[in-house]
Amino acid sequence: SLRVVRNGIGIADQASLDLAGVQGLFCLRATDDAAFDEVLLLSFLNETRCLKMEGEMMGEVALPGLAASAHLRTLYAGNLAGDRWVRVTPGQVDVLGRAGAEVLQSWVPDGGLRA
Secondary structure, X not given: OEEEEOOOOOOOEEEXXXXXXXXXXXXXXXXXXXXXXXXXXXXXXXXXXXXXXXXXXXXXXXOHHHHOOOOOOOOEEEEEOOOEEEEEOOOOEEEEEOOOOEEXXXXXXXXXXXX
């Protein structure tokens, strides 16, 4: 279960989303100067989904930079300098730009080795 809470005295649920089978959860900032993480990458056994905060609402979004590899689980995702993200899957490493809108570089091991 994914819950969004606000800081303060006590904890009050602001939102809740039940998702079965989540293997990993990665928080990302759209830009280097963003005040908060606003993108969540959810890694499942055979896919990766993306949730984004829009004001007070959170919803699933399709990012063009992840479309070709959305069927792969994400082993790691994080922010890089210059408004870029890195995403590691069992078969490749991608550097994404423009908040996941495009793949800037991709690396695949020689011989197509897979973890």
